[in-house]
Amino acid sequence: MRGKKYIAFTLVILIFILGELNTWNDEYAQVESFRGASLNQELFHPLIAANVNETGAMTLSIDGSSYRNQGDGLYLDESLHVLAELSYIRDIFACSARGTDESKIVLKRNGTSYTFKVDATEYAVDGKIAEDGSTVLNTTPRYMNESYYLPLEDIAHLFSFGFSFDTQTYAVSLDSTLATASKLPTSYDLRDEDRVSEIKDQGSQSTCWAYAAVGALESSCLPEENLNFSADDVVSNNNYNRTAEDGGDYRVAASYFLSWNGPVTEGSETSESVGKHVQELHFYTEDDIDDIKWAVYKDGGVSTSIYVDVSTDTLTGSSYYNKSENAYCYRGNNSPNHDVVIIGWDDDYDKSNFANSVRGNGAFICQNSWGTDFGEDGVFYVSYYDTNIGKAAVSYVGVEDADNFDKIYQSDLCGQVGTFGYNRSYIDAANVYTAEEAETIEAVGFYALGENTSYKISVVPDYSNTKDLIQPVEVASGTVDNKGYYTIRLDQKLEVAAKHKFAIVIEIETPDCIRPMAIEYQADDLGTEVDLSDGCGYLSKNGMDWESVEENYDANLCLKAYTNKVK
Structure with missing residues (x-):
């Protein structure tokens, strides 16, 4: 409106x-x-x-494919030049790009460092400004609304991307046909980039999973924001009712963040003190070594699970740990029992540093939660050949200020516990909610259970029964590259009246997946506390005939809605 x-x-x-x-x-x-x-x-x-x-009229396509909407990522200045927020820059050009002191942006790609100054056209390459005037932008970078922006056309040309902007339709197009490919460095350490959080100590409690999640989240906000979130609040206010003695894993932490229970600043553990909203997570496995490196490079620390074979906090008694080199590698079959944060890697880390024989060089640099007396001031090296490194790995890609939306509607407080499908790669699903007041539906959140998941999101702004689900209003569509949780801003924002029901409908397809819909249900492994009374979800094989997921399967759909009040 x-x-x-x-x-x-x-x-x-x-x-x-x-x-x-x-x-x-x-x-x-x-x-x-x-x-x-x-x-x-x-x-x-x-x-x-x-x-x-x-x-929000601007659109962006890359090589002819639409780039999914991420909110205020594109900005048109007074001269009709397009600027892009750093999350766009990192994703599009596969680089590291961070801002500091509201005045400087450092971009790193293929071993070269570019330093830009806010409101200045001149920039430095590896610390040097060219005397021939070649290191000059056509448009100045900006710092606005607590975010940094770079001129998209200038950065595109810097890396040999084609760029065009239609001033009639406000369509931005990028072409990577002749672009220089981005490559990972052989070694990278977030400590050198001031992008690691404070080393903490979990003590004797089984809360490593909470400390790892908080550490990765804090790293994703650095160096722009140096935040100190409470791991204790993740434990005491998680939706699984897990205690410090029960232990937990990445699912418990993810549901805490995605349901907006937190994070909260250390020392101010109240619901009113939630300082950020986590809107996007990416998930990885032990087979995704390079993907994890890219996540660290672009988005900061990645939490992961490993197995440790002793109960002490020094690993002194472990036959898999070389204390003199702070090097660890476990090659057995035991399941993970400890979480840490990957903060870098070294492809040339010598295999002889490990206590046992390892097939090759290379190690992840990991931040632990056993205080600074452990390892190298709280950091140690885990071999690429460790059995579990990379399992249940999570990167915090979309972390936004807590005023991004006024309201979240959800029935899956425990998040993804399981999956559902009709033995094929696609499914239709819908969640029905009742608006508390007059609101605008701004965005929808869902889990992509595999790579290259495509989606079509629709809305029924005035829902009465399942017949309304047959012809909803399409409001967004696209494809996401990685497995994870995504918040999709809608191309068309529809209003819903106070106390009226509305429905969020999604058609989702995940290649090579026969159960493409994430669900919440009562599982035994973590003692899930599921409330089916708060859900009104439906599933369909064809978009025409719908069945209740609560009544037929004792489950809730993982399909959230985000709204703003009508002003």
């Missing part, structure tokens, strides 16, 4: 300006064409840019 009002207001201003232009006398009619063009740009471009930014 606000966008429509803004468009109307802008049109009134344009009509007024045109009227003023038509009152010019003959003297001004002789002004040269170039001056008229300049005047038009000065008058109209800021108005156009403001309208485009307000309504």
